[in-house]
Amino acid sequence: VSVLEMDGQFDRLDELIYVESHLSNISTKFYGEVTQQMLKHAEFPGSNNGTGLFQTIVGLKIRDLYEQILSSKASATLQASKV
Template structure:
């Protein structure tokens, strides 16, 4: 290899010897390099390094967004629990208010019955 990738076998050979490239499947680096064949530096080490950097950034982005989603889901589950507790408390308070009103009505009935 002389620094330029004149044929796909050279690029595939380099890809097969790169470890931990953050690619999702074998051949993704080659595919990415070929899809940008008209871009400056795409047929040499510069384009290869840019592709490897892009995959590393993608991997970092995926980890960060996954962590953010997990944190958001944890927050939502606590939030849902909080909402459910508030609903239960509201229902309980409404039930107590209803019982108080019924007691007052019964008491009024007794008082009115006693006066008559």
């Protein structure tokens, strides 16, 4: 188990990129997506600290799960149409 503890805010872009580069299995589609999403929604509460980072990662995991569900439903529909 790895634990990530954050205290304070991201003051510089390179700090956020550094943290993102040390995370794995966060369901991003490309390197820098977490940073991009946090910058895109900079006006949201907590967007420049650990809360925003956690919310962004959770959002990416939910997107990944949603895409897996859609994929499995599409696969089941395709197999049913072959029968």
